[in-house]
Amino acid sequence: MVKGLVLFSGGLDSVIAAHLLKRQGISLKALHFVLPFYSGIGFSYKNIKEYAHALEIPLRIEEEGEEFLSMVKNPKFGFGKNANPCIDCRIHRLKKAFKIMVEEGASFIATGEVVGQRPMSQRMDCLHKIEKSADLKGILIRPLSAKLFSPTKPEIEGLIDREKLLDISGKSRKRQLEYAKKHNLIHSTPAGGCILTNIHTANRFHEMLSKSKKLSLFDFKLMAYGRHFRINGNKLVVSRNESENNILEKFHNEKTCFFEISDIAGPFGITDSIIDTDTKNLAASIVARYSKARNENSVNVKIIYKGKEEEITVKPADSGFCDKSRI
Ligand code: SF4
The missing domain is CATH 3.40.50.620 (HUPs)
Known part of the structure; x- marks a missing residue:
């Protein structure tokens, strides 16, 4: 016992x-x-x-x-x-x-x-x-x-x-x-630790609370991954590597829009809500900015939401816009 x-x-x-x-x-x-x-x-x-x-x-x-x-x-x-x-x-x-x-x-x-x-x-x-x-x-x-x-x-x-x-x-x-x-003990290294002790996570957390007191578990979990942007009041998260691609895919649900570069492997993006057409264009351009096609004039981006799929063509966002929108 x-x-x-x-x-x-x-x-x-x-x-x-x-x-x-x-x-x-x-x-x-x-x-x-x-x-x-x-x-x-x-x-x-x-x-x-x-x-x-x-x-x-x-x-x-x-x-x-x-x-x-x-x-x-x-x-x-x-x-x-x-x-x-x-x-x-x-x-x-x-x-x-x-x-x-x-x-x-x-x-x-x-x-x-x-x-x-x-x-x-x-x-x-x-x-x-x-x-x-x-x-x-x-x-x-x-x-x-x-x-x-x-x-x-x-x-x-x-x-x-x-x-x-x-x-x-x-x-x-x-x-x-x-x-x-x-005693030959094996254990994890001190590196890493709790992300709530990290200044970047803290900025994301307090930014979210300043936008809405109704912080959901989805919002909270998302804090740990990707690059975060605020566009037209909506949150966009863009993955930084393949492992985050897999995680963002799991976060996609009927209340989010999911972004994927059409013709080449690249980052994924996810929003915290269903967004309007203008915001979709901005979000797609930011996702494209972090892909290998960042210097192209036009990039095809697939958007999946509410069980539907559409493809739009955007010019990758410039770094000034990305920096301004970044949380
Ligand atoms: S909030 Fe503090 S006590 Fe809780 S897991 Fe993070 S570091 Fe540990």
């Missing part, structure tokens, strides 16, 4: 948290949350599966959606430097994790949090605030910093040996890297 649920991003800290408990013989389940940007579009989560498999811990993957969006629209504790509502996000996830903990028959939740590692959500006072708001007092354990906290219920009851946990604090990853090396 599973005794503990470990929040598992696949990063260094969560892998070590899982390992510290697993090596004590505690039966665990790893819980991986997927941000809404990557939910429901067929990603395989291959790396995460590999990291959990290497630790011999079963994995549960939870894709985030509407609930995450409601949280991010109105975070009680505000945003960090960019569009990252880290304190609310942690509370939201821990509350969700608690429900899953109960479902799985586990008795505690472990995380890879380290005191003082991140400015917003990992200050000691914030960690206490998060724990209290998520109603997890006594059953939330942070194995990497455990000795800096009061003993939790599983430690008091003898399920977890506190002496075998750590007392890491601060931004340096030195001790974690040494630990990972010593």
Whole structure:
């Protein structure tokens, strides 16, 4: 039977948290949350599966959606430097994790949090605030910093040996890297991370909120991909590579217009709504601008919407117009 649920991003800290408990013989389940940007579009989560498999811990993957969006629209504790509502996000996830903990028959939740590692959500006072708001007092354990906290219920009851946990604090990853090396642990690299901490995503997010308070999950997910433009009040997203082409194709639905260069391989475009003829021409010219035919005088662009397909011929937009329209 599973005794503990470990929040598992696949990063260094969560892998070590899982390992510290697993090596004590505690039966665990790893819980991986997927941000809404990557939910429901067929990603395989291959790396995460590999990291959990290497630790011999079963994995549960939870894709985030509407609930995450409601949280991010109105975070009680505000945003960090960019569009990252880290304190609310942690509370939201821990509350969700608690429900899953109960479902799985586990008795505690472990995380890879380290005191003082991140400015917003990992200050000691914030960690206490998060724990209290998520109603997890006594059953939330942070194995990497455990000795800096009061003993939790599983430690008091003898399920977890506190002496075998750590007392890491601060931004340096030195001790974690040494630990990972010593135990041959595999984990994801720190690069990448949550796109809400990225300045460009933050600009897109706040621009969207300034245009409409009715931010949909579709709008939110789209933030993670492509080049973004605002034309005649509508959003156009143009893909940057083949992998984004595949993703934009999946986003196309009865409420969007989809753009594809007719005669050559090139970027795709998608709008956030059905648009009028003038806007279609502008959107097609921007899509053409990012294709190999950018220096041609005329380019054929296919537009698919509401189950129909039409082809128009446009002159690729000039870079001045693209820059002016870009978000
Ligand atoms: S970095 Fe992103 S995923 Fe992590 S707590 Fe902050 S908002 Fe949530």
